[in-house]
Amino acid sequence: MEQKTQLSGIAALQKAEDFFHPGFSVDCVVLGFHNGNLKILLTRYKGFDKWRLPGSFVFKDEDVDAAAFRILKERTGLDNVFLKQFYLFGNSDRNRKYEQRVSDVLKELYQIDLPEDHWYNRRIMTLGYYALVEYSKVRLPERGYEGEFIEWHDLDHTEPMYADHSDIVKKALEMIRLNLNVLPLGKELLSEKFTLPELRVIYETILGNSLDRRNFQRKILSFGYIEKLNEQRKGGSHKAPNLYKFDTEKYEKAMQQGFD
Amino acid sequence: MEQKTQLSGIAALQKAEDFFHPGFSVDCVVLGFHNGNLKILLTRYKGFDKWRLPGSFVFKDEDVDAAAFRILKERTGLDNVFLKQFYLFGNSDRNRKYEQRVSDVLKELYQIDLPEDHWYNRRIMTLGYYALVEYSKVRLPERGYEGEFIEWHDLDHTEPMYADHSDIVKKALEMIRLNLNVLPLGKELLSEKFTLPELRVIYETILGNSLDRRNFQRKILSFGYIEKLNEQRKGGSHKAPNLYKFDTEKYEKAMQQGFD
DNA sequence: CCAAAAGTGTTTTGACTACACCCATGG
DNA sequence: CCATGGGTGTAGTCAAAACACTTTTGG
Numbered sequence: 001m002e003q004k005t006q007l008s009g010i011a012a013l014q015k016a017e018d019f020f021h022p023g024f025s026v027d028c029v030v031l032g033f034h035n036g037n038l039k040i041l042l043t044r045y046k047g048f049d050k051w052r053l054p055g056s057f058v059f060k061d062e063d064v065d066a067a068a069f070r071i072l073k074e075r076t077g078l079d080n081v082f083l084k085q086f087y088l089f090g091n092s093d094r095n096r097k098y099e100q101r102v103s104d105v106l107k108e109l110y111q112i113d114l115p116e117d118h119w120y121n122r123r124i125m126t127l128g129y130y131a132l133v134e135y136s137k138v139r140l141p142e143r144g145y146e147g148e149f150i151e152w153h154d155l156d157h158t159e160p161m162y163a164d165h166s167d168i169v170k171k172a173l174e175m176i177r178l179n180l181n182v183l184p185l186g187k188e189l190l191s192e193k194f195t196l197p198e199l200r201v202i203y204e205t206i207l208g209n210s211l212d213r214r215n216f217q218r219k220i221l222s223f224g225y226i227e228k229l230n231e232q233r234k235g236g237s238h239k240a241p242n243l244y245k246f247d248t249e250k251y252e253k254a255m256q257q258g259f260d
Numbered sequence: 261m262e263q264k265t266q267l268s269g270i271a272a273l274q275k276a277e278d279f280f281h282p283g284f285s286v287d288c289v290v291l292g293f294h295n296g297n298l299k300i301l302l303t304r305y306k307g308f309d310k311w312r313l314p315g316s317f318v319f320k321d322e323d324v325d326a327a328a329f330r331i332l333k334e335r336t337g338l339d340n341v342f343l344k345q346f347y348l349f350g351n352s353d354r355n356r357k358y359e360q361r362v363s364d365v366l367k368e369l370y371q372i373d374l375p376e377d378h379w380y381n382r383r384i385m386t387l388g389y390y391a392l393v394e395y396s397k398v399r400l401p402e403r404g405y406e407g408e409f410i411e412w413h414d415l416d417h418t419e420p421m422y423a424d425h426s427d428i429v430k431k432a433l434e435m436i437r438l439n440l441n442v443l444p445l446g447k448e449l450l451s452e453k454f455t456l457p458e459l460r461v462i463y464e465t466i467l468g469n470s471l472d473r474r475n476f477q478r479k480i481l482s483f484g485y486i487e488k489l490n491e492q493r494k495g496g497s498h499k500a501p502n503l504y505k506f507d508t509e510k511y512e513k514a515m516q517q518g519f520d
Numbered sequence: 521c522c523a524a525a526a527g528t529g530t531t532t533t534g535a536c537t538a539c540a541c542c543c544a545t546g547g
Numbered sequence: 548c549c550a551t552g553g554g555t556g557t558a559g560t561c562a563a564a565a566c567a568c569t570t571t572t573g574g
Contacts, residue, residue, distance in 0.1 A: 021383065022282045059380065064350030088348050088387050090324030122320065123281065127348050197526075198569065214528075222562090232571095238525035239571035355527095415563075455554075475537065492544095498552040499544035 009178065012057075012087070013102075016113050020057040022119045025126045026067045029172035030076070031155070034137035034187040036198075038155040038168065038205045039135060043077065046147040047105040052162035053106035053169070054150070055126065066128045075150055083131045083189040086175040089168060090125040098163045098179045118227060132188035145224040155205070176206060182255065187228060187246040195233055195241040196220065225251035270407060272317075273362075274372050280317040280377045285386045286327045287315035287425065288343070290336070290434035291415070292395035296458075298396065298415040298465045298510040300429065301335065306407040307365040312422035313429070314410070315386065328389040335410055336398040343391045343447040346435040349428060350385040358423045366415035390432045392448035415465070436466060442515065446486060447506040455493055455501040458482065 012019055019237050030041035030053075042051040054075050060069040064084070072081045074185050095101070102120045106112040114120055155160075176183065185206075186199050209241060220226060225247045232240035274364055288312075290301035290395050303312040314335050318327040325343070330369075332341045353519055355361070362380045366372040400410050421428060436443065445466075460476050480486060485507045494501035 021385070022379070023284065024385065037549085058350075061352050063352050064348065064385065086347060087325065088345060090318075090387070092321050092323050092326075119282070125281070125284065125324065127350070188536070195526090197286075212564070212566090213526080214566085217527085219563080236525070237523075237573035241526055302529035324533080402533090455553090472537075473553080474538090477554085492553095494545080496552070497550075499554070501553055 010106075010110060014110075016057070016114075016118070016120060017140060019059055021060050021062075023122065023124055025055050025057050026064060026071060026129060026132050027053040027126045027168055028068055028071050028129045029053060029169055030072065030131040030133055031189065032133050032138060032152060033198075034135040034152070034202055036058050038202065039152040041133075041138075041150065042073070042161070043148040043150045045105070046073045046149075047109045048100055048162060049154070050099075050162040051151075051159065051165075054148075064127060068131075072131055072133070073205050074146075074178055075140070075148075076133060078133055078137060081131050081133055082184070083129050083173050084179075085127055085129050087128045087168075088125060089164065090123075092123050094125070094164065095121070095123050100162075120153060126168070128168045128172060130176055132183070132185065134189065134191055136191055137150055173206065180206065182248065184251055186244075186246075187248060187251065188221075190246075193229060193231065193233075193243040193245055195243060197241055199226075199244075223254060225254055270293070270366075270370060273366060276317070276380060277376070279319055280324075281320050281409060283382065283384050284333060284382055285315050286324060286385045286389060287313040287316050287428055288302070288328055288331050288389045288391050289292050289429055290315060290332065290391040290393060291449065292393050292412060293458075293462055294395040294412070296461055297464065299396075300415045301393075301410065302421070303335070303408040303410045306364070306409075307369045308360055308422060310359075310422040311411075311413070311419065311420070311425075313425045328391075332391055334406075335400070335408075336393060338393055338397060341391050341393055342406060345387055345389050345391050347388045347428075347431050348385060349388060349424065350383075350444075351363040352383050354383050354385065354424065356383075360422075364386075367427065388428045388432060391434060392443070392445065394451055396451055433466065440466065441482070444506065444508075444511055446504075447508060447511065451507075453482075453489060453491070453493075453503040453505055455503060457501055459486075459504075481516060485514055 016022070028041075032039045032041065041054060043054045044051050054071050056067055056071050058064055059245060062070075068083050068085070069079075069081065072078055072083065080242070103114040103118060106114065106120075110233050135152070136154075140152075158166075161169070180203070185202050188196060189202055196217050197213070199220065200211055200213065203216070204210050221228075226244050229243045229245060231243045234240050234242055276282070288301075292299045292301065301314060302313050303314045314331050316327055316331050318324055320328075324345070328343050328345070329339075329341065332338055332343065332453075342456050361369045363374040363378060366374060366380075395412070400412075409433070441462065445462050446454060449462055449466075450458060457473070458475065459480065460471055463476070464470050488505050489503045489505060491503040493503055494500050
């Protein structure tokens with residue numbers, strides 16, 4: 001573990017053969033919710049033009065899941081993030097179509113010379129994870145992380161990303177949509193206390209259509225794992241909405257029993 | 261492509277560095293249906309005790325999906341099989357806990373010496389695919405394939421398999437269950453003409469419980485992509501059941517429009 | 521007082537469930 | 548003629564969809 005921490009970033013990139021599982025990486029689609037919008041966490045590496053998903057190679061003795069947790073920890077400071085692998089992107093042309101090769105950038109910026117046939121220059125498979133995080137708890141590294149600039153972006157802001165990362169985001173949202181009724185969106189994306197309209201906006205954003213306010217409330221409450229509090233959120237020029245909190249225990253019971 | 265075909269099997273295993281994407285393999289959970297039972301296609305390699313999933317390393321210039329199709333083609337003779345990736349098994353102890361190492365068997369049987377730090381001896385990640393095939397169309401290689409013995413096994417026959425392959429099967433069934441209403445079971449597992457009771461048994465086997473005959477028929481027909489024929493299947497000592505066929509066009513339309 | 525957005529209840533519709541009776545076939 | 552298993556119909560229940568009115572708050 002010591003070793004890993006010390007050798008993250010550029011230092012580790014030079015020692016690929018010694019430390020990384022070759023030809024493989026992990027990329028994370030990290031979603032947060034702020035001001036009524038879904039946000040995605042993107043990074044830009046020094047020397048690269050485009051934004052990309054936060055990702056990493058995987059250490060030889062590291063579980064793939066652990067790599068994903070490490071990526072999140074390094075960029076957001078958060079532990080125990082909600083993470084799910086959703087797809088392996090493994091086409092043989094995955095790297096051939098990249099505009100900028102890792103080895104070229106390493107050479108230009110750090111005078112690191114890698115042989116042409118190094119696995120950095122061949123197809124690298126990447127396993128996509130999606131993560132749901134509480135926006136307000138995220139502490140982005142002020143000056144970026146190891147030569148990365150890190151920012152939240154609007155999810156619907158469609159600036160083209162590095163390589164096939166836009167496709168990865170698209171696939172992530174598809175997979176999230178498929179599993180919507182099994183995901184604890186309320187728990188992961190919102191702070192402890194939240195209103196049902198806030199929760200509804202999340203579902204609406206992900207589904208891409210609006211939901212009937214009354215039917216949504218009835219349905220989500222019928223699941224039984226969202227608990228009404230005796231508090232309201234003041235502030236809008238309208239009736240103060242009730243606050244609710246997510247009951248993790250009841251959620252887990254519900255999941256274990258019947259989902260269909 | 262020439263090269264690949266010539267270098268499958270043992271010949272290719274010796275030249276791992278030249279031909280394979282390192283540290284990565286594909287394993288297939290191949291399901292068929294015969295005599296009212298779900299069957300799974302298993303292989304046993306020369307020199308290994310236990311049955312395992314048909315799998316392969318992936319050639320450096322080969323799409324991961326293509327590798328899965330190749331595995332199926334080599335073992336069953338079938339093209340265009342229904343295949344879906346479902347999970348990447350990538351824990352760092354994946355190979356450490358294996359009873360028999362690839363390199364040991366290579367040495368024993370073929371006097372092939374591999375260095376201790378070769379990636380064969382390190383963690384190898386494997387991407388699981390599930391495949392649905394028509395049992396009657398499968399032609400198993402008579403003497404096995406490249407030193408493998410290949411057989412159909414009963415799915416519920418729980419003989420322990422090589423390494424974590426039993427876990428892979430378990431996960432495959434979970435994922436199939438989750439996507440039951442989106443999978444064309446009738447099309448892939450049964451021959452062109454089939455009866456609804458046959459189809460129902462498949463669903464029952466996968467779900468692990470029995471379904472009401474009448475409700476099942478009403479529901480499956482309400483989807484609109486299973487067409488009734490003017491034929492019966494004679495043979496049982498009971499009323500001859502109607503034959504049906506799968507309408508691929510209508511199925512695809514239904515999938516594109518609304519699944520929820 | 522007004523606009524904006526939240527809270528709540530009712531009716532209708534359609535799907536899933538449970539159940540019963542009749543029909544064809546082989547032995 | 549009988550056991551076996553297939554075909555079809557119906558009433559009851561429950562969840563989802565559509566919809567209207569009242570309440571609170573800030574400006």
